[in-house]
Amino acid sequence: MNKFVRNLIMWVVFLAVAGAAPHVLGIVKTNVLVELATFALFAVSLNLLLSFTGVLSFGHALFYGVGAYTTALLLYHVEGFPLIPALLLSGLAAGLAGLILSPLLVRVTGTAFAMLTLAFGQLMYILCLKFREVTGGEDGVAGYDIPPLNIPGVASLDMLDSTVFYYFTVVVCVIGIMIMWFFTKTPLGQVVVGIRDNSLRVDYLGYRVRHTKAIIFALSGFFAGIAGSLFALFQGVVSTDGVLHVMVSFYPIMAILIGGIGTFFGPILGSGILIVLEDMIMRYTERAELVTGLLFIIVVLYVPGGFVWLWMGLVARFKARKLRMSKEVEA
Amino acid sequence: MSTSILETKDLFYDYSGLQVLTGVNLQVEKGERHAIIGPNGAGKTTLFNVITGLYAPCRGKVIFKGQNVSGFKPHKLSRLGMGRSFQITSTFHNLTAFENIRMGVLSRMGIRFNMFQRVDKLKDVTRETDVVLRRINLHRESAVPANALSYGKHRALEVSLAMSTNPDLVMLDEPTAGMSRDETHSAVDLIRRLTEGKTMVIVEHDMDVVFSLADRITVLHHGKVLAVGAPNEIKNMQEVKDAYLGHGGV
Amino acid sequence: MSPVTAMYVAQAIHGLTYGMLLFLVASGLTLIFGMMGILNLAHASFFMLSAYFCYQVVAWTDSFWIALILAPIGTGLVGIIVERFLLRKVQKLGLGHIGDLLLTLGIALVISEAVKTIWGTESHQVLIPPSLQGLVTVAGLEYPIYRLFIIGLSLVILGALAFILFKTRLGMIIRAAVSDRDMVSALGINMPRVFMFVFGVGTLMAGVAGVAAAPMLTVFPGLADQIGLDAFVVVVVGGFGSLLGAVVVSLFLGELNSFGIQFIPRLAPVLVFLFMALVLSFKPMGFFGERDE
Structure with missing residues (x-):
C-alpha cells in the first residue's frame, strides 16, 4: 500500500506541475518544455537499446x-490528414525501418554495432539530402x-495554440514512456535484459535472440x-540537418549518460538537465554545445553512473x- | 527401437585445419548418468560444443531423441529438451538469483515473446521459480545479484540454470571446475539430486566426481572413442591407463 | 592519350590523393584501436584541429613549410595530453567500449565547438606555397603539383611508419601488442608509455593530413566530417587494428569516391556507407581483422 500511496502522490504532483506549467511560465518557457518532453521520449526510446x-x-x-x-510529407501532400493517424503512421514507419534493418543489426554487437548504426544513419542523411525532389534537401519540407x-x-x-500543443505533447510523451x-x-523485457548480460545463455535457454532483438529495435x-x-x-x-544530422543521434546519448545509464528514468532527468542548461547558457553565449560537451566529458569521467x-x-x-546519529543518541 | 536418447554417428570436427574430432561414435542411454573423460586435448570440450549446437559438425550426425539435430541452433535444441551448463560460470551476472532462474522457467512455460503482461504478475512463474530456488538452497539469496554470490553458490546457480528449463537431457561442462574439496562435495550431491530420473552427460576432469556420479563412462582419446564401460571396468582398463600416462595411442 | 583515358587517369590520381590522405588518418586510428582497443571518435577532430593550427601558423609566419612542421607537432601534443589525462582515466573505470566511445565522442564535440569559438564558423583560406603551385605534365597529362606533393608526402610518412614498425624494437613491441595485448604487458614493458607514444604518433599523422588538406579544402568547422567518417569505414572494413587493411581499403575508398562522383554523382557519398554496412553485416571483423572486439 505504501508504494501505491507514494506513486499516487508522485502522479498528483506531476500532473499539478505539468498542468500549471504553461500558465506560470509563459509561452517561451512552455515551448522549451515541449522540446524537453519530445526529447525525453526520444532519449528513453534510445535507452531501451543502450541500457x-x-x-x-x-x-x-x-x-x-x-x-x-x-508526418511532414503526409500533411504536405494529403490535405486534411488527421492528427492522430499521422502520429501513429510516423511511429509505424520508423518501427518498420527498425524491422527492415534488423536482419543486419542483430548480427553485430559492441563497436561494430555502433559503426553499423552510424553508417545507416549517415546513409539516410545523405539520401534525404540528395533526393531533394521528395525531401526538399537541406531546405526540408515546410x-x-x-x-x-x-x-x-x-x-x-x-x-x-502553444498551450494546447504543450498538453498534447505531454500526454503523448507520458503515454509513450x-x-x-x-x-x-514484461517477460520479453526481461529476456532483453538477459541478452544484454549474456546472449549465448539466453540462446541456450531456448529463446530466439535475434527475433527478440528485432522486436526491440522495432519498438x-x-x-x-x-x-x-x-x-x-x-x-x-523538417530538414535533414534538423532531424537526421549525426548530432541528433549523439544528443540523446549525452542525455542518457548525464541522467544515468542502466536506469529507466535517468534519461528523462538527463534530458531535463541538458535542455534547461542549454536554455540557460544560450542567454550568455552562442556556443552552448561547448559547455554541454565539457559537462558530458566530466560526467563520463567522474560520475559514470550519471546524476541518478x-x-x-x-x-x-x-x-x-541518520542511522548512525540515532544509534549515537541511543548510546 | 534403441533406448538411447543421444547418439553421435561418425562425428568429425576440425578447427582451422586441426582435426579435433575424428569419427566419434557416442551413445547415451535414456536415464543414465554418462561421463565423458579423456586426457587434455582429447576433444571433450569440442565434442560437447558440437552436440550442444555451438559448432556445426564437419561430418557425421548428432541424433537426439531419434531426430537428426546436427547443426541445430542452441535455442532449438533447448526446445527439444536439451540443457547445458558452462565450464566458465555464465549466468546473467547483473540479475538476481531469482531473475536468473525465472529466465529458464519462462522459457519452459513457453512464455518467450509475451510483452503484454507484467512478469511479476505471472503467479505460476513466480511460484515455480521459488520452488527451484528452494530445491537448490538459494531461496535466502533470491534477491542477490548473481555476481555477488559466493563461488560455490554461483556454480550451483550455473548448474540449476541448465536444469531450469526442465530438460530431458542435461549436459554439464566441468560443473565442479575451480571448486574446493568441500564445495565439490556439496556440488556432487546437488547434481545427483537435481538429475534424479533424468539423463545427464558430464565432462569432468576430477576423477572422484566422475566415479561417484557416472553410471557409464566414455573415454575419448585423440578425437576418437577409446573405451566405453561401467566405472570399475574403465578403472581397470590398460588402454585407458596408457592414454592418461601418455604412451598409448601414438 | 585519348581524352577518355586521360579522364580515367586524372580521376584515378584524384582518388589516389584522397586515398593517401585517408590512409594517414585511418592508419593512426587503426593502430590506436589495435593497441588500446579504443575506437577514437575524436580522431578526425585532430585532423581538423591541425588544419586550424596550420592556418594560424601561416597567418603568423607566412610560411606553409613551418606550419607543416609545427601544426602536426602541436596536434600530437594535444593528443598526448588527451591520452594521458582523459583516456587513461576512462579505461580504468571499466565501462568497456561504451566508455571509450562516449569519452572520445565528448572530446570530438568539445574540439569542434572550441574551434568554432576560437576561429569562428567561416572558411579560412590557406594558400598553396608558390613552389607547389601550378601544373606539371606527366605522360602527356597535366596535373596539379600540389596533389602529387600530397601523394609523395604520404609515401614518405608511410615509409617512416613502416620503418618504425618493422625495423625498431619499439615497433616490434607495438606489433606484438596489437596481436596480443595481455602477453606484452606481462613482459614488463612500460605499456602506458607505449600507448602514449602510439596515440601521439597517430594524432600527429592525422595532423600531417590536416595540414596537407588545408590548402585544398579550405579550413572550416565541417572540414573533417567526410574524411572522419571515411576513416571509420576504413578501420571497420579493413579490420580493427589491421594496417594492411587500412592501406588497401583507404586506397579503394579513394577510388570509389573519385569514380563514384564521376559516374553517379548523386549516390557517391552513399556508396561508402553501403559498402561498410554490407561488409559489417557479413564479416563483422572486417576483411583483415583477426580479433573480435
Whole structure:
C-alpha cells in the first residue's frame, strides 16, 4: 500500500506541475518544455537499446527522421490528414525501418554495432539530402498545415495554440514512456535484459535472440518515430540537418549518460538537465554545445553512473548518517 | 527401437585445419548418468560444443531423441529438451538469483515473446521459480545479484540454470571446475539430486566426481572413442591407463 | 592519350590523393584501436584541429613549410595530453567500449565547438606555397603539383611508419601488442608509455593530413566530417587494428569516391556507407581483422 500511496502522490504532483506549467511560465518557457518532453521520449526510446539491450546506437536519428519526414510529407501532400493517424503512421514507419534493418543489426554487437548504426544513419542523411525532389534537401519540407485534434462530439483542439500543443505533447510523451516502462517489466523485457548480460545463455535457454532483438529495435524505432513526428508538428519544418544530422543521434546519448545509464528514468532527468542548461547558457553565449560537451566529458569521467546514481548515492549516505546519529543518541 | 536418447554417428570436427574430432561414435542411454573423460586435448570440450549446437559438425550426425539435430541452433535444441551448463560460470551476472532462474522457467512455460503482461504478475512463474530456488538452497539469496554470490553458490546457480528449463537431457561442462574439496562435495550431491530420473552427460576432469556420479563412462582419446564401460571396468582398463600416462595411442 | 583515358587517369590520381590522405588518418586510428582497443571518435577532430593550427601558423609566419612542421607537432601534443589525462582515466573505470566511445565522442564535440569559438564558423583560406603551385605534365597529362606533393608526402610518412614498425624494437613491441595485448604487458614493458607514444604518433599523422588538406579544402568547422567518417569505414572494413587493411581499403575508398562522383554523382557519398554496412553485416571483423572486439 505504501508504494501505491507514494506513486499516487508522485502522479498528483506531476500532473499539478505539468498542468500549471504553461500558465506560470509563459509561452517561451512552455515551448522549451515541449522540446524537453519530445526529447525525453526520444532519449528513453534510445535507452531501451543502450541500457536494456546493451548496444550503443550512433544512428538513432534515422528513426527520428523517418518519423518526422513521414508526418511532414503526409500533411504536405494529403490535405486534411488527421492528427492522430499521422502520429501513429510516423511511429509505424520508423518501427518498420527498425524491422527492415534488423536482419543486419542483430548480427553485430559492441563497436561494430555502433559503426553499423552510424553508417545507416549517415546513409539516410545523405539520401534525404540528395533526393531533394521528395525531401526538399537541406531546405526540408515546410508549409504544411498542422491539423487540429478532433475528438468527435466533444471538441476540436487547435494545435497551433502553444498551450494546447504543450498538453498534447505531454500526454503523448507520458503515454509513450509508460508503455516503454511497462515493456521492460514484461517477460520479453526481461529476456532483453538477459541478452544484454549474456546472449549465448539466453540462446541456450531456448529463446530466439535475434527475433527478440528485432522486436526491440522495432519498438525503439516506433517511439523514436513518434518523437520525430512531434518535432515535425511542433516546428512546422523538417530538414535533414534538423532531424537526421549525426548530432541528433549523439544528443540523446549525452542525455542518457548525464541522467544515468542502466536506469529507466535517468534519461528523462538527463534530458531535463541538458535542455534547461542549454536554455540557460544560450542567454550568455552562442556556443552552448561547448559547455554541454565539457559537462558530458566530466560526467563520463567522474560520475559514470550519471546524476541518478549521484542522487541515490547521496540519499544512501544521508540515510546512513541518520542511522548512525540515532544509534549515537541511543548510546 | 534403441533406448538411447543421444547418439553421435561418425562425428568429425576440425578447427582451422586441426582435426579435433575424428569419427566419434557416442551413445547415451535414456536415464543414465554418462561421463565423458579423456586426457587434455582429447576433444571433450569440442565434442560437447558440437552436440550442444555451438559448432556445426564437419561430418557425421548428432541424433537426439531419434531426430537428426546436427547443426541445430542452441535455442532449438533447448526446445527439444536439451540443457547445458558452462565450464566458465555464465549466468546473467547483473540479475538476481531469482531473475536468473525465472529466465529458464519462462522459457519452459513457453512464455518467450509475451510483452503484454507484467512478469511479476505471472503467479505460476513466480511460484515455480521459488520452488527451484528452494530445491537448490538459494531461496535466502533470491534477491542477490548473481555476481555477488559466493563461488560455490554461483556454480550451483550455473548448474540449476541448465536444469531450469526442465530438460530431458542435461549436459554439464566441468560443473565442479575451480571448486574446493568441500564445495565439490556439496556440488556432487546437488547434481545427483537435481538429475534424479533424468539423463545427464558430464565432462569432468576430477576423477572422484566422475566415479561417484557416472553410471557409464566414455573415454575419448585423440578425437576418437577409446573405451566405453561401467566405472570399475574403465578403472581397470590398460588402454585407458596408457592414454592418461601418455604412451598409448601414438 | 585519348581524352577518355586521360579522364580515367586524372580521376584515378584524384582518388589516389584522397586515398593517401585517408590512409594517414585511418592508419593512426587503426593502430590506436589495435593497441588500446579504443575506437577514437575524436580522431578526425585532430585532423581538423591541425588544419586550424596550420592556418594560424601561416597567418603568423607566412610560411606553409613551418606550419607543416609545427601544426602536426602541436596536434600530437594535444593528443598526448588527451591520452594521458582523459583516456587513461576512462579505461580504468571499466565501462568497456561504451566508455571509450562516449569519452572520445565528448572530446570530438568539445574540439569542434572550441574551434568554432576560437576561429569562428567561416572558411579560412590557406594558400598553396608558390613552389607547389601550378601544373606539371606527366605522360602527356597535366596535373596539379600540389596533389602529387600530397601523394609523395604520404609515401614518405608511410615509409617512416613502416620503418618504425618493422625495423625498431619499439615497433616490434607495438606489433606484438596489437596481436596480443595481455602477453606484452606481462613482459614488463612500460605499456602506458607505449600507448602514449602510439596515440601521439597517430594524432600527429592525422595532423600531417590536416595540414596537407588545408590548402585544398579550405579550413572550416565541417572540414573533417567526410574524411572522419571515411576513416571509420576504413578501420571497420579493413579490420580493427589491421594496417594492411587500412592501406588497401583507404586506397579503394579513394577510388570509389573519385569514380563514384564521376559516374553517379548523386549516390557517391552513399556508396561508402553501403559498402561498410554490407561488409559489417557479413564479416563483422572486417576483411583483415583477426580479433573480435
